[in-house]
Amino acid sequence: MSAQPPPFAVRSKVWIEDADGNVVFGMGRYRMLATIRATGSLNATAKALKMSYRAVWMRIRMSEERLGKTLVETQGNGSRLTPFAERLMGQFDKLQTQVNHQSDDFFEALMCDSLTQG
Numbered sequence: 001m002s003a004q005p006p007p008f009a010v011r012s013k014v015w016i017e018d019a020d021g022n023v024v025f026g027m028g029r030y031r032m033l034a035t036i037r038a039t040g041s042l043n044a045t046a047k048a049l050k051m052s053y054r055a056v057w058m059r060i061r062m063s064e065e066r067l068g069k070t071l072v073e074t075q076g077n078g079s080r081l082t083p084f085a086e087r088l089m090g091q092f093d094k095l096q097t098q099v100n101h102q103s104d105d106f107f108e109a110l111m112c113d114s115l116t117q118g
Contacts, residue, residue: 008107009104010106010111011103012099014095014099016092022062022066023062024067027096029060033060033071033072033081033088033089036079036080037080041079042056042079070082070085
């Protein structure tokens with residue numbers, strides 16, 4: 001018989017802010033960039049994420065402004081990610097994975113037993 005998964009799990013949400021508390025990068029921006037990578041289009045990205053074109057464009061532009069680096073470049077009739085955007089996504093992926101693993105470990109050590117014992 002296989003072990004039962006614990007009845008509770010901890011969840012963490014990670015994002016990066018600038019000194020003024022403005023979002024620079026997080027899962028929302030990550031999803032936008034991943035969809036731009038897949039579709040090659042800001043318009044298709046907006047449709048896929050059920051957002052307006054302007055909302056996608058503004059969020060990307062604000063992140064670019066706060067980072068001081070370009071994330072998306074126009075290419076013919078479409079868009080593509082810059083090498084910086086690709087690196088940022090890879091690094092953010094690693095950060096999110098590490099935070100999730102550490103959160104799981106801390107939760108297991110600090111709270112899991114007290115939540116499951118009567």
